[in-house]
Amino acid sequence: xxxxxxxxxxxxxxxxDAENSGRYxxxxxxxxxxxxxxxxxxxxxxxxxxxAYGILTEFGVPDDDxxxxxxxxxxxxxxxADDRLVGCVYWAGxxxxxxxxxxxxxxxxxxxxxxxxxxxxxxxx
Numbered sequence: 001x002x003x004x005x006x007x008x009x010x011x012x013x014x015x016x017d018a019e020n021s022g023r024y025x026x027x028x029x030x031x032x033x034x035x036x037x038x039x040x041x042x043x044x045x046x047x048x049x050x051x052a053y054g055i056l057t058e059f060g061v062p063d064d065d066x067x068x069x070x071x072x073x074x075x076x077x078x079x080x081a082d083d084r085l086v087g088c089v090y091w092a093g094x095x096x097x098x099x100x101x102x103x104x105x106x107x108x109x110x111x112x113x114x115x116x117x118x119x120x121x122x123x124x125x
Contacts, residue, residue: 003052009086012043013058016071022058022091024101028065036075040085047084056088062101063113073117080121090118 015022016036018029032038040056047054056079061068079085090104097103104112111119 006053008052010043010047010052010054011057012040012054013091014039014043014056014075015059016061016068016075022060022102024062028067030067030071033067033070034074036071037078040075040078044082044084053084053086055086058091059088060091060102060104061114063103064101066113069113069117072114073120076117076121090114 013022014020014036015024016030016039017024018026018031020039036059043054046052059075061072076088079088092100092102093104095105097105099107102114104114104118106112
């Protein structure tokens with residue numbers, strides 16, 4: 001498919017747990033702190049091969065281990081460095097998530113740990 005307007009964005013979801021599911025069923029289980037960078041590489045290469053653009057429309061990390069925050073930070077750096085990746089959307093926010101470990105909804109008036117990383121990137125572009 002040729003996008004003559006240059007406005008089409010291909011969307012992808014990406015998680016970093018061992019099952020690549022976003023369930024994070026076990027404690028920190030990433031193969032490396034660069035797991036997010038490694039996992040988005042095929043999507044970025046696919047976009048480049050097609051002269052296309054993409055957006056990461058779902059990703060998230062749990063709040064129970066600071067190593068996940070490093071994974072998140074490296075992932076966001078990689079997105080920001082690739083002109084074909086025009087942005088990203090974190091999963092999940094909103095009061096209905098309760099104690100869901102990926103939620104970035106403040107608890108007790110305090111930001112979730114993930115927000116310290118996310119806010120450093122602000123609006124990417």
